Amino acid sequence: MATLAQALELVSLLESELIRRRPEIDRNDRYYRGEQPLRFASAEFAKFHGDRYREFADNWVQVVADSPVERLAVTGFQAAGEERADRDLWRVWQVNGCDGESQLGFTGSVNSARSFVLVWGDPDDEDHPVVTFEDASQCIVAYEPGSRVRRRAGLKRWQDGNKDFATLYLPHELWKFERPLMRQDKSPQMAGVDEASLWLPPGERERRRTWEPRDETALGEPNPQVNPMGLVPLVELPNKPVLVGEPISDVSGVVAMQDAINLIWAQLFTASDAASFPQRVIMGAERPMIPKLNSAGEIVGKQPVDLDKFQIDRVAWITGKDTRIDSWPAANLSWWTGIIEVAVGHVAAQTRTPQHYLVGKMANLSGDALLAAETGLVKRTDQKKLWTGQGLREVARLILLARGEDAKAAAMRAGSVLWADSESRSQAQLADALLKLKEIGFPFEWLALRYGLTPTEVADVVAMREREAEMDPIGAATRILAQNQGPDDGDEDAGPGPGPAEDEGEAAA
Structure with missing residues (x-):
């Protein structure tokens, strides 16, 4: 069991790494929400137009992040050696609202490269x-040296009210700590500089920066307390892990192109405002003047004509022998829109997001063409199922350990996570495919899972079929007879007599 000094050292080290990760996590979250600054602009353009387009963002980041998440849906868990999904695990999943909460976790993983x-x-x-x-902004997991699976420690840090809280998870115990609130966007070192500038007494500064064990006596819980599962109960769900280095966010690679698209839109809006209509200019003439009258109606001078009135009345009197009128055509705004379409196409290719998700143009696509267009997204989603499924399998194992089912937890190590189909098909296509699979012998329960039902729903449908069979024994016997007959049974040339399957069918009838 770790000592208090060892636990505090682990918290400090893990917190420092968590703070290092925070800037990219916060940036990706802002871009996902559409809070994107105007980048790549010249100093002059930013000076005059930066505030004007400050709140505008043509947000492709959110589409790229959401497109695989909407196809990630867990339908059950199945331990090794079991023929059906585990009902108890699914009940725990539902009781905790994880059918919805998991979508939040998957979105966080896509944005921040990991969730927990x-x-x-x-x-x-x-x-x-x-x-x-x-x-990912609140949690971190440390692994055993040389392993990406065996967890050594986990930390969750958050703030509530005027305090920071932290919980350190170890394989055999957990520690709970607290301290006065520090600004989350600063490292402990910079927060210490702020405190020093307040001329606090040295002892008070140390107290503000140091984690202290929480007093859990009011709740009747010891601190530290025993971890009965024997494993770190915090599991990481990486988005796109690599052999060396940290997992990769789907958002990080889109940020630069998103900035370029926003800048092009800003330039297009500026051109649209200033040069989208034909412009005319009058050269070689003085500005028209009109008499200026006093209250008695007497002419007391001259004053220039309000040029806005010309624009409204669309009439102007222009005199002078050298006066001439010239014009220039409106700006061609299609240059900018063409560049934006190319940029969006690059986003689609780089992230394997179907272009019709981004551009929104579909021209009488057949079902096969639509499936082909979404192949990249389907493969991208299946990869996420593979990486995320390993973590969720460990989550199922922890649930079983927390329930005291050690044998089933051991079987879950080689178990599997059941997912809904990643492909988007019409009901007619799906029904036709399942019917053909049924004809070559696939069982009903497997077909029902492929149809999209959860294992719980499949069990309910099977029970309904059994009740229907009990209510209609003749129909059930007819179906058994039809299933047991061979394709040539009943044909005069099939043979001299009935086969074993026919005998069984007749006996059943």
């Missing part, structure tokens, strides 16, 4: 452990 899942037992309900999806 925390599992802990509920003393008030031992059958349903608490499962929560956590943001």
Whole structure:
């Protein structure tokens, strides 16, 4: 068991790494929300137009991030050696609202390169452990040297009220700490500079920067407390892991092109405002003047004509022998829109997002053409299922350990996560494909899962079929007879007599 000094050292190290990751996480979150600054602009353009387009963003980042997440849907968990999905695991998943919470976790993983899942037992309900999806800005996991799977420690840090809180998760215990609130956007070192500038007493400065064990006596919980699962209960869900280095966010690669698209739109709006109509200029003439009258109607001088009135009345009197009128045509705004379409095409190619998701143009595409257009997105989604599924399988294992089902937890190590189909098909296409699979012998339950039903729904449908068969025994016997007959049974040339399958069918009838 770790000592207090060892626990504090781990918290400090993990917190420093968490702070290092924070800037990219915050930037990707802002871009996902559409809070994108005007970049790549010249100093002069930014000076005159930066504030004008400050709140505008043609937000492609959100489309790129959401497109695979909307196809990631967990339908169940199945332990190794089991023929059906585990009902107890699915009940825990549903009780914790993870069918919706998981979507938040998957979105966070796509944006921030990782998200986390925390599992802990509920003393008030031992059958349903608490499962929560956590943001990458608050959690971090440390692994054993040389491993990307075996977790050594985990930390969750957050703020509530006027305090910072931290929980350190170790394989055999967990520690809870707190301290006075520090600004989350600064490192502990820079926060210390701020405190020093307040001329606080040295002892007070140390107290503000140091984590202290939380007093859990009011809740009747010890600190530290034993971790009965024997594993770090915080699991990382990486977005796109690599052999060396950190996982990759889908958003980080889109940021630069998103900035370029926003700048092009800003330039297009500026051109549209200033040069989208034909312009005329009068040369060689003095500005028209009109008499200036006093209150008695007497001419007391001259004053220039209000040029805005010419624009409204569309009439002007221009005199002078050298006067002439020239014009220049309106600006061609299609140059900018063409560049934007090319940029959006680059985003589609780089992220394997179907172009009709981004451009929104579809011209009588057939079903096969639509499937081909979405192949890249389907493969991208299947890759995320592979990476995320490994973490969720560990989550299922932790749930079983928290329930005290050690044998089933051991089987879950080689189990699988069940997902909804990544491909988007019409009902007619799907029904036709399933019918052909049924004809070559695939069982009904497997077909129902492919149709998109969850394992729980499949069990309900099977029960309904059994009840229908009990209500109609003749129909059930006819179906059994039809299934047992061969393709040539009943044909005069098939043979001299009935085969074994026919005998069984007749006996059943």
